[in-house]
Amino acid sequence: MSRLPVVAVVGAPNVGKSSLVNRIVRRRNAVVSERPGTTRDRAYNRAEWAGREFTLVDTGGMEPRAKVGLEALVTLQARVAVEEADVVLHLTDARLGLTEADDVIAGELRRARTKVVLAVNKLDNPADDTERHRFYSLGEGEPYAISAVHGLGVGDLLDVVVSLLPRSEPESEVEPPAFAIVG
Numbered sequence: 001m002s003r004l005p006v007v008a009v010v011g012a013p014n015v016g017k018s019s020l021v022n023r024i025v026r027r028r029n030a031v032v033s034e035r036p037g038t039t040r041d042r043a044y045n046r047a048e049w050a051g052r053e054f055t056l057v058d059t060g061g062m063e064p065r066a067k068v069g070l071e072a073l074v075t076l077q078a079r080v081a082v083e084e085a086d087v088v089l090h091l092t093d094a095r096l097g098l099t100e101a102d103d104v105i106a107g108e109l110r111r112a113r114t115k116v117v118l119a120v121n122k123l124d125n126p127a128d129d130t131e132r133h134r135f136y137s138l139g140e141g142e143p144y145a146i147s148a149v150h151g152l153g154v155g156d157l158l159d160v161v162v163s164l165l166p167r168s169e170p171e172s173e174v175e176p177p178a179f180a181i182v183g
């Protein structure tokens, strides 16, 4: 079996990571809550877009300034997910605007030297495009506008994500049947 490429969704608590993962895998297995930081661990999901299969990792909210306690542990878990990932999807929240947490996370991702795709979530109204532009200052390239809840922009975002995935090694040959029907 070849290893599937790995995409990790990271971002500050409550920006909509679990909602996005649910939207992509179309299952309700990740924990979504009104409470920040409910997804404590890394959750692995098998996902597919445009004929490319990959592992999609949901992480708890990153709080890089947390040095102790649960927040620090969750942040550590997210860092492991970043290390494992071929592509990191950095999710931010247009309603909150650009935050210090976004800046700190962008700094960590730069140091990790992973490929990063930046998405700005909760842009439920596609006409409202001004907030998105502020996120250019993170230095992660084009900020893709999405609404995880309404599914807006998610397809375009996934096009970019899968274009950055490494080609997986060819699957091993399918075993030939142990018998043949001779007609």
Ligand code: GDP
Residues within 6 Å of the ligand: 011, 012, 013, 014, 015, 016, 017, 018, 019, 020, 031, 032, 033, 034, 036, 037, 038, 039, 061, 121, 122, 123, 124, 146, 147, 148, 149, 150
């Ligand atoms: P996480 O902590 O980053 O995993 O965030 P969640 O997926 O748990 O979402 C946090 C909150 O934001 C929930 O109340 C979601 O319903 C809400 N939310 C997520 N995506 C969107 C969106 O696209 N639009 C709006 N308006 N709310 C969203």
